[in-house]
Amino acid sequence: MKLLKKRGQRHEDNMLAMIDVVFLLLIYFLCTAQFGILELDFNADLSTGMSQEQADSEQDFETVKIFILADDAGFLCNRMSYSDIHSLRVRLEELRSLYDARIIIDAQEGVIFQSVMAVMDETTALDFSNVSFAGKQ
């Protein structure tokens, strides 16, 4: 039985096999990882953080109240009725061409959050700088 190595004989690990294993592991983890859907942010800062100066300048804005009706029944914008989001958008476009209004969004009991976000999305698209939510009564 020969236990000693010959002089000058180098012991070499088979690195290729190990690298193969590492890459296979890497591929396995990449495949099993659940890639999340890209989430975006939508600013909805509350007015409690305003300075007195900002609060004073707010009073210069015209106020537009948008009330979302439940069961897809449409919207009220300063008490005028709009059947869908497109007609509301047209009205908001008209208002935006006149001034940068202060928008207050409120909703009837039972309105889902997606409906509110749809209105908020429109106001953001039209670049209204002051959008807030009505408090719960």
Place this chain on the structure above:
Amino acid sequence: MNITPRYERRSVQVKLTAMIDVVFLLIIFFMTVSQIDKDMKEQLPLPVAEHGHDVLDREGRFIINMEKDGSIIIAKSKRSYGDLQTILRQQVATRGADEIICVLRIHQFAAFSSVQEVLGTLAKSGVWQIRFSVVEEQV
């Protein structure tokens, strides 16, 4: 005259063991980081909005998840509105209100009245920087 330089033939050996160590450490790092992120975020169908913006401020984000029935989940635990207010007040006391960005991940079919209740709690706690999480397209 011999002008050709004399090159010594040397075999270059890359130390693969070190490289593999680094690769493993990277794998472990990314897996751990992604797991922490998953712990904070519930699997929710978020509302769709076209005009959301990329996440700019990654630090100081406090994530609140809201299910369809209006229940609040923070770091995998269900919380009441009272708990939420206590947690937020603690956060405000330790970090300061201006350092907290509250991210609301709300189920798209959650009632807006529940959202209003959370917004009211945030206002009472002094948190004012709010972000709604949205997706660009319905998955």
